[in-house]
Amino acid sequence: xxxxxxxxxxxxxxxxxxxxxxxxxxxxxxxxxxxxxxxxxxxxxxxxxxxxxxxxxxxxxxxxxxxxxxxxxxxxxxxxxxxxxxxxxxxxxxxxxxxxxxxxxxxxxxxxxxxxxxxxxxxxxxxxxxxxxxxxxxxxxxxxxxxxxxxxxxxxxxxxxxxxxxxxxxxxxxxxxxxxxxxxxxxxxxxxxxxxxxxxxxxxxxxxxxxxxx
Ligand code: B16
Ligand code: MG
Numbered sequence: 001x002x003x004x005x006x007x008x009x010x011x012x013x014x015x016x017x018x019x020x021x022x023x024x025x026x027x028x029x030x031x032x033x034x035x036x037x038x039x040x041x042x043x044x045x046x047x048x049x050x051x052x053x054x055x056x057x058x059x060x061x062x063x064x065x066x067x068x069x070x071x072x073x074x075x076x077x078x079x080x081x082x083x084x085x086x087x088x089x090x091x092x093x094x095x096x097x098x099x100x101x102x103x104x105x106x107x108x109x110x111x112x113x114x115x116x117x118x119x120x121x122x123x124x125x126x127x128x129x130x131x132x133x134x135x136x137x138x139x140x141x142x143x144x145x146x147x148x149x150x151x152x153x154x155x156x157x158x159x160x161x162x163x164x165x166x167x168x169x170x171x172x173x174x175x176x177x178x179x180x181x182x183x184x185x186x187x188x189x190x191x192x193x194x195x196x197x198x199x200x201x202x203x204x205x206x207x208x209x210x211x212x213x214x
Contacts, residue, residue, distance in 0.1 A: 001204060002212055005191060010170035011108050012159045012183075015119035015142075016050065017175030018193050018209070019101045020131060022089065022121070023050055029085035030061055033077060039065040051176025053120050053149045054078055086123060092130045100210025105136050107213065114138045116159035118172065120149060139163050150178040153186035160186070173209070174202075 016022040027046040034041035045064050049057040058078045062069060069077070094102070108115060116139035117124055124142035128134035139162035141155055148154040160170045172183035175193040180202045183190045191212075192202030199205050206212065 002214070005171055005189070005204070005212065006108065006111060006113070008113065008169060008171040008189060010114045010116065010160060010163045010165040012116045012118045012156055012163075012170055012172045012188070014051070014172070014174045014176070014179050014193075015117060015121055015124050015127060018098070018173050019133070020092075020096050020098060020127060022127060025085055025088040025092075026057075028088060029081050030057070032084060033081045034061060034065060037065055037067060037077075041065075051120060051150060051174075051178050053143060054082065054122065056149065082123075086126070089123060089127055089130065092127070094132050097131055097133070099208050100213050102133060104209040104212055105133060109136060114163040114165065116163050117141060118155045118159040119143065120155070150176065151181035151185060153182045156183050156186040156188060160188070174199075177201075 013019055023046065026049060027043060030046065030049065031041045041061060041064065048060050052060065055078060058074055105115060115137050117128065117137050119142045121127065122143040125140060128137065139159055141159040141162060146155045146158060156172055157167065160167055167187035171189040171191060173191045173193060174180050174183060177199060180190050180192055180199050184201055190202045192199030192205035193208060194205065196205040
């Protein structure tokens with residue numbers, strides 16, 4: 001099974017939770033915003049924001065705080081959180097890569113597999129540059145390029161098209177259920193990263209990319 005997974009012509013990677021754990025920096029920035037707004041935001045709350053767009057994340061946060069705000073205020077708060085978050089990720093480096101991520105990308109490259117990113121983040125380019133792996137991607141499709149959030153298949157279909165491949169030639173690596181659903185809707189093979197009970201519908205579920213090195 002693992003050998004077959006590594007032999008697909010295209011590999012499309014989600015970013016947060018697959019290549020790097022940016023969720024912890026999102027958490028710090030959202031928690032600070034919640035504190036400024038006068039309520040507590042917990043790590044458990046943060047789980048609900050994984051794989052979710054920035055705007056939708058803010059809406060969930062405001063729901064948790066029991067706040068209803070006008071659209072202009074929401075834009076200001078999302079910007080404020082993002083500036084803080086960007087400050088956190090500006091100081092990351094290769095040491096933040098999740099176990100096996102770089103070696104797995106290198107293994108696929110050596111096999112001639114085309115590699116794409118399919119992430120909801122609008123900061124994906126900056127993060128890939130900081131991790132020193134940007135050059136390994138043949139296509140980068142992020143939150144700046146798509147209008148529909150996962151579970152809509154748009155992000156993965158675009159990534160596949162940018163690689164010049166067909167959906168059934170691609171495998172998606174994803175840690176969020178909505179992302180697995182998006183990949184299934186796109187007609188692609190799926191590798192779930194995390195716990196099998198959290199990722200029904202994935203073709204296989206592994207704890208991390210390091211498991212595919214063997
Ligand atoms: P940004 P992924 C997602 O990344 C994160 O999991 C999610 O928590 C975040 O809200 C979203 O990116 C948008 O990020 O604020 O940087 O645009 O898992 O799709 O790689
Ligand atoms: Mg993710």
